[in-house]
Amino acid sequence: MAESSEVRILSKSLIRPSPRLCEEDGGRLIHLTPWDLMLLSIDYIQKGILFRRPPTQDADMTLTISRLRDSFAAALDRFFPLAGRLSIANLDTSPPSLSISLKCNDEGADFIHASAPSVTVSSILHSLYVPPVVLSFFPLNRALSYDGHRLPLLATQVTELADGIFIACSLNHAVADGTVFWNFFNSWSQICRSGGCPEVSIPPAIDRWFLDSCIPPIRLPFGGENDFIRRPVYPPVEECVFHFSAAAVAKLKSMVNAEMGTDGQISSLQSLLSLIWVSVTRARRLDPNKETSYMILIGCRTRLTPPLPESYLGNAVHVAATQNVTAGELLQRGLGWAAWQLNQTVALFKESLVRSCLADWVRTPSFSYACTFKPEDLLTGGSPRFNVYGNDFGWGRPVGVRSGAGNKGDGKVTVYPGPEKGSIAVEVCLSPKTLSALIKDEELMRMVSCI
Template identity: 45%
Template sequence: MNPPTVKFISESFIKPKYSSEESKKPVYLAPWDLMMLSVHYIQKGLLFPKPPGFNDDENSFEDLLQKLKDSLSVTLVHFFPLAGRLATLQQDEPPLYTIYIDCANSPGARFIQASLNLSVSDILSPTDVPPVVQSFFDHDRAINHDGHTESLLTIQVTELIDGIFIGCSINHVVADGSSFWHFFNAWSEVFKAKGENNLTISRPPIHKHWFPEGHDPILNLPFTHHDQFTSRHDSPLMRERVFHFSAASLAKIKAKANSECNTTKISTLQALSAHIWRCVTRARGFLPDQNTSCRLAINNRTRLNPPLPADYFGNCIQTVKATTTAGNLLKNGLGWAAWQLHQTVINHTDKMVLEWVDSWQQTHFIYQLGQFFDTSSIMMGSSPRFDMYGNEFGLGKALAIRSGYANKFDGKVSLYPGIEGGVSMDLEICLQPHFMTALESDQEFTDTV
């Protein structure tokens, strides 16, 4: 018997409740936005339990959907780029090829109603994340350049037997992880205001994009057709698991890393990343002279001088990496590996950021998923600092965070806060099946999970 599949019931498009003068103007994109044109959308969502008595009232789900739509419309007043579409301005003389967000000519954000004849336990109980979770999100396998014709934001609400999944897909040209959860938090805030006709939110987004001093905000790309800078990438067959690290376990990992280096400067995240890097490298069985890297997604907002506001809406991220051989990584221990990551992070200064931007102005590099990441590395993405479990939509606290197909490959690790709060974390790890089996048998790894 075939497993149940997601049934799509309806779709609609949601526009901002009111339009502002700012929302009628083009939004020009910064280098960090444009380099995302060929990678996938961000797909993250929350699984909620149905409140007691929810199924007894046949109007409960319809009422919830309407409240979600109404509050989304109000939220989009502030986050109006999410209701737009990408557009390309191209001309031959003088040569011009620029991509921007057109907020005025769009049907709005997409809203999908769906259902699945499975329970919450069917989603959370299996060892591996079930493949059906990928169907909780729109824009499956879409790349960001598709935002010329596809919505830049889709909310998909999937009703389960005893739960509701709210999946959010946002075009990665428009937002990074910080901006993604900024929007999600604001939407929850508006929802909890119970439909009050109040357009104020506690953290209004800042839409003025950052450009280095002396640079034109209308970036002329050296292309004549999008085939010159876009590509599609399908991940190999992988297993995906979510591993929980308690606050006590993380404290031990951090203490061990700092003790081995006789320092107190190594952070919890740096120590944990080093731990995962070493365990995955051992599980992959590399020869001692095989090069391996640990990449970290890093927020540039606080690294620029002067820093950008925390509520800057757009992309303001890069990746930094530490590289060594498998032999050195495993021989020198946790503290040594964590210190390499610590040095990589602290050396990512305003000077380094500006040098990268200057370099990008010469190369106009666009990330290609199939080329940018390699099977000898790991990539640590997302952040446990994002407020994920604080989002409520009349359903109480979420039970779990899950993601879609997007931007996954062998060695991708996404960091989420643990449901109990504190400094606990959940790690979503993607590995090829034989590597995952080896990781599950790794004593150093299992002792910490």
């Protein structure tokens, strides 16, 4: 966990799922797919939601913390693989190789209760810059997904604030993506809100999906972690959260489609990301001849035939890159043109490309690495479709969402739904110098709204 004099850990519990019928002793072994394995050198997913303090009858928080712990345990019963650990097997081959799987051994997930009595909801919610203390609300900071063989795959920290609560989760990225993350969060809040009823709206689908040509376990051509795991050097970055009202998003979409004559073909998100891309490129003061790329994480559950279930408990995400664009061209041609480039990158994305990339990966494994963005590029994760504001634990909707230190590089952009229908929040992580210039960008800030 990040250290901060403002945050004090009050207790830490290891939560294990209830015994399951018909499970072999020691638990099942779930083989990891290329989608999972390529993220072993990436930090944990870290997201958290901000609430105002529950009603006065729970002012001492004892009952609230107990309810949260009990419902977290009940949710873990449904998502029991997340209580396991990664299992690393050195295979008797020449040259050396290894396989990495998820072992459902019920070693447990961490539940942490913390206190930050000097931090207010307003100091987080109404600050354009994300206060550094927020990073201390997250467990397992700076852990890589590979570390899941010795660390919990899932941990949560409930931090009492002066007038609110921050509930954060850290989830191993080699076993789950953002869809799984928010499905777990939604299930946990549903169980807590219902008074402990273990039924959830979207029960997880446990079995992994593999190409027909890929027989698990996948053999990695390495003798040990030093051959493929890199411990990142985290760059000095700062972050801001920009809120765009539903009206601002609709205005931006209408504007870029009118400019390009595309009759609504360019989506709201593509329109908004074009504004971010142009604004950040301007703030970076790049050489006009320097190429800039925009990488977008695209969910693949619905893009396969047959489609994967929404509840698929694993990674199903592909990176699509808009490339061969110079900084000068981007700034000269403007928002509509930038949005069209993003639109075409997504439109050209096909299932055949997904299958080809996965097959190639099995033959020649490669890995994504944390915080390695080029200083001229952007990478966007998250989605405005994730159910963030439906996480009512029994005392009302959250008022904000923030992320932890994981994967924070110069150029990381994370998208969330906003608190009102149709609104979008964008978290932008950049070098201090670039971010300082960005918040002075008039074209961007005219579209930003207060919450």
